[in-house]
Amino acid sequence: MKELLRIRELHASIAGKEILKGVNLSINEGEVHAIMGPNGAGKSTLSAVITGHPAYEVTSGEVLLNGENLLAMPPEQRARAGVFLSFQYPVEIPGVSMTNFMRTAVNERRKYQGLPELSASEFLKLMREKRKMLQLADKLQGRSVNEGFSGGEKKKNEIFQMAMLEPCFSILDETDSGLDIDALRIVSEGVNRLKNEHNAFLVITHYQRLLDYIVPDFVHVLADGQIVKTGDKTLALELEEKGYAEFE
Amino acid sequence: MRSLSKGEVVEQILLNEANLDLHFVQSDDSVLRLFVLNLSPADKTTVEIYVDQQGRGCRTEVYSLNLLRDEQRCSMHTHITHSANDGQSLQLIKFVLNDKAKGEFYGELKIQPDVRHIDAQQTNRNLLLTDEAEMRTRPQLEIYADDVKAGHGASTGQLDDQALFYMQQRGIGRDEARRMLIAAFCKDMVMPLSDEAKRTELMETIDRIV
Structure with a gap:
């Protein structure tokens, strides 16, 4: 199997405080990895650093996507190269229509891939197809990005964007937080439909619940800025039972 | 001075006028809707708008969008006086300030003594795109009557960093993301225009400029 993402000895800090203290991780195409851990372990920092959030400073180490140095790219370039983050708190953007936002994003990704931009009608057709595939209602598309969406609608909208952009590497950051069981099912079924042998997922979660639906190949425990244990899906069940006490 | 007769509806667009000194007097049930748009303004713009609602049941709406760059200056003064009952006034004033613009x-919002049932709103929202841009805002409410509703709000801020990062994470370049956010800030200023063709035209102009 081909290696997609490689993180080597990654150290990162925010406002001078070191959060990641030497993270190592290798993810192959076709794999689903879960990162679990106590609050404050650095789970969300890891997703912020991979995607290039400006608040965090990488002090050493590297992150490679298909052998390319992600850390040297601005956030938009990483996204165009196929890195997608399903945000824990998707941002509301009043006045920017979902359609306009998504068309700009999709065409940027296509340009990067050397594909022609989609015409307005091709784009609308693609939106319809993806919505149908994910069983999402049409009503969200006429509105501003995430504006006035419920928690569940926002998370579904993240998965919809993922489907539109067809990333090769997706991070789901606490996607299960604030979701009722129906929304959780729709979101995870969406992810399972999008999964294929050429892409990979990193599922960041505090609870085991989401992993009943999105079954990981590997489970890692992140504690105090390092991956301290790696196992298969049974590790998640073990953590659910015993908690994180032994890692704190 | 322009007088609006009973029931008259006036909608006026003032585009990139460097010196405006406008005086309106409104009679019963008249509607005045002003759009003062400085999209490609002169280096120095001064606007004075005086409206006196002398008749009952009048409505006044003032929308103003000011896109300033370089060392451009723009001062906008409004003076709205409610001299009769049952009047409404709505002001929405926005500035987008780039470079070293000021x-x-x-x-000024005045409600005369013994006037009743007034609904007056004044909102000023500003976007500073650089650290050197500057905005001064001063609401002046003079209310000499009891049975009225009058509100004002002012806010000055920068582009939303969270929104910018969210857009970049979807592959939208930082400059394009900024442009989209600025256009979104401006857009609602021309939405109340009743002439649809004019509204579309102005929207496209705004899109081109920001």
Whole structure:
């Protein structure tokens, strides 16, 4: 199997405080990895650093996507190269229509891939197809990005964007937080439909619940800025039972 | 001075006028809707708007969008007086300030003694795109009557960093993301225009400029 993402000895800090203290991780195409851990372990920092959030400073180490140095790219370039983050708190953007936002994003990704931009009608057709595939209602598309969406609608909208952009590497950051069981099912079924042998997922979660639906190949425990244990899906069940006490 | 007769509806667009000194007097049930748009303004713009609602049941709406760059200056003063009952006034004033531009808004809202059932709103929102841009805002409410509703709000801020990062994470370049956010800030200023063709035209102009 081909290696997609490689993180080597990654150290990162925010406002001078070191959060990641030497993270190592290798993810192959076709794999689903879960990162679990106590609050404050650095789970969300890891997703912020991979995607290039400006608040965090990488002090050493590297992150490679298909052998390319992600850390040297601005956030938009990483996204165009196929890195997608399903945000824990998707941002509301009043006045920017979902359609306009998504068309700009999709065409940027296509340009990067050397594909022609989609015409307005091709784009609308693609939106319809993806919505149908994910069983999402049409009503969200006429509105501003995430504006006035419920928690569940926002998370579904993240998965919809993922489907539109067809990333090769997706991070789901606490996607299960604030979701009722129906929304959780729709979101995870969406992810399972999008999964294929050429892409990979990193599922960041505090609870085991989401992993009943999105079954990981590997489970890692992140504690105090390092991956301290790696196992298969049974590790998640073990953590659910015993908690994180032994890692704190 | 322009007098609006009973029931008259006036909608006026004032585009990139460097010196405006406008005086309106409104009679019963008249509607005045002003759009003062400085999209490609002169280096120095001064606007004075005086409206006196002398008749009952009048409505006044003032929308103003000011896009300033370089060392452009713009001062916008509004003076709205409610002299009769049952009047409404709505002001929405926005500034987008780039480079070393400076903006000033002074909004005087007066409700005369013994006047009743007034609904007056004044909102000033500003976007500073650089650390060197400057905005001064001064609402001045003079209310000498009891049974009225009058509100004002002013806010000055920068582009939302969270929104910018969210857009970049979807592959939208930082400059394009900024442009989209600025256009979104401006857009609602021309939405109340009743002439749809004019509205579309102005929207496209705004899109081109920001």
